[in-house]
Amino acid sequence: MTANVLAHVLDRPVVSTLTGRQKHLAVxxxxxxxxxxDFGLFAGTLDDSPESLADLGALVREMGTVGLVEPTTPSPPPGTRIVSSAPCLQMVAERVAPAWDVDFDMLPLGDADAAEMLALATLTKPGPFFSRTHQLGDFIGVRVDGQLVAMAGQRMRPDGYTEASGVCVHPDHRGKGYAARLLREVTATILATGEKAFLHSYADNATAIGLYESLGYRGRAEVMFTILAAA
Structure with a gap:
């Protein structure tokens, strides 16, 4: 069995997360x-042996579609097929842009907001979001006339890092600075704990990458986000 030796915990963030602080979420x-x-579709193998790849194939057939975040696109394990594979830019922030005044309140979100959070994420597709994704970390949002129109929060937690994720805005409420200010707040909260913040963006999304850079994020590496389903 050949171990996957990681030079950095972010090289394979899913495996680092599910064998570390969030191992209680792992199957x-x-x-x-x-x-x-219930929390997400992220998966990986503990090494690159044929046996582990076969185990991943069995896990896909047993529990459904998974998403891999790896340095390269893997070969599909037995009994699976690649649905999609796209390059993403992994970005890290060690500092964040100064806060600025806004004319809206940023509210903490929790279990009572879960249905609305899932609906907003389903509509806007910020990335994989499931019934209990909101429990992976602190989320905040903006409400307009009682409706949840924007949110951002935390997801994977490899040692020393916390991922900013779930950043989304209802199409009818874009252009008001919600995404930038919410992500700035999430990032500042992470950095205040002494950790570094990281996130992922599709590599061809220049608008999003520009926003993240303006807040203090810098590109670290390109990774591949690969969706595997049963064949």
Whole structure:
């Protein structure tokens, strides 16, 4: 069995997360591991042996579609197929832009908001979001006339890092600075703990990358986000 030696915890953030601080969220089958499907679809293998790849294939067939965040696009394990594979820019922030005044309140979100959070994420598709994704970390949002119109929060937590994620704005409420200010607040909260913040953006999304850079994020590496489903 050949171990995957990581030069950095962010090289394979899913495996680093599910074998570290968030291992309580993991479902493991032999050499394969995935996040519990109520929380997310992220998965990986503990090494690059044929046995572990076979375990990943079995896990996909048992529990459904998974998403891999890896340095390269892997070969599909037995019994699976690649649905999509896209390059993403992994970005890290060690400092954040200064706060600025806004004319809206940023409110903490929790279980009572779960249905609205899932609906907003389903509409706007900021990335994989499931019934309990909001429990992965602190989320904040903006309400207009009682409706949740924007949110951002935290997701994966490899040692020393916390991922900013779930940044989305209802199409009818874009252009008001919600995404930037919410992400700035999430990032500042992470940095205040002594950790570094990181996130992922599709590599061809120049608008999003520009926003993240304006807040203090810098590109670290290109990774591949690959969706695997049962064949």
């Amino acid at each position: 493991q089958r032999g050499g394969a591991i995935r996040m519990h499907p």
